[in-house]
Amino acid sequence: MSTDEIRKEVSGAKARYLISRGEAVAELTLSIxxxxxxxxxxxxxxxxxxxxGGGAVLVARLVSDARMQGFKILPLCPFVNAQRRKHPEWADVFQV
Incomplete structure (x- = not known):
């Protein structure tokens, strides 16, 4: 899986990153x-x-967007928090 397959949807104060294959969808949900x-x-x-690696790719895209758009990420999701700990080079975008 690559970050090219990911799309981001935003609706008001909610957002999500999605990867779709047929009927199956992987997602990372956010509150803005x-x-x-x-x-x-x-x-x-x-x-x-x-x-x-679908979940990891979603988190990597979130980190990339945070850097490009200048926002911080609060990792309440246990998976996102685990990825944060595995990648100390991402510390600049996380608020913990």
Missing amino acids: ATPQLEIADHTSVPDAWRGE
């Missing part, structure tokens, strides 16, 4: 607290995709 802070709420990957 302020223009400078997005809260990573939940990551969901279909069982059939487990171990393929």
